Amino acid sequence: MTARPNYKRVLLKLSGEALGGEAEYGIDPGALSKVAKQIKHVVEMGVQVSVVVGGGNIWRGAEAEAEGMDRVTADYAGMLATVINALALQDALEREGVTTRTQSAIEIQRVAEPFIRRRAIRHLEKGRVVIFAGGTGNPYMTADTAAALRAIEVNADVLLMAKNNVDGVYSADPNKNPNAKKFIRLTHLEALNMRLQVMDSTALALCLENKLPIIVFDLWAPQSAERAVAGEPIGTLVSSEEKND
16 A cells, blocks of 8 residues: 555554454454554554544443443443453554554553543554553543544544444445445544444534544455545445535
């Protein structure tokens, strides 16, 4: 991949399920390696990369709450699951020769730095990948919200929303509805008004207010992250700009 990058600094949002791969629970080593290689290729393009990873392959707070667990406790357990995923991804990246730092919103200094915005930006400027773990550090906030918030805080040019085997934003779940319409371009406001499954509404509103563009794409499509960073028309672009067509 030799295309010149269209963005200088990006934040990549990964679901926990992306690292889970084919495994019923936990982390699939093969999927983890593939994700690390994708990120490495983006770094080799000269792009500064930060990552937010969810924890759904290990813990789902909503399911625990449905079984009677206190919501706040369930959410904190989910934040700890993201730390496990972040450490696994850090190790995979370093085995690929990519210098990586993990910063956690929940202080856990034996294994991760505390989140400090200026330090994170400095790491990015030095070419290090920064993985943000622990969500926002607050209950009732999803990993999507953490991704939007951290992208804004580190002045990312774009938020890359990597999906599992879904190549963009659709009017309905394309895996369940064959008549679902794919959107190539949307504004933040259109996505909010139509209640499309781009990300949760709090995260989307943050992106709207700060004019942060979002590219939603299939993580497992060939060279998908590199193509998105190069500005190729891949997936769905959600931005503050109105469509011309």
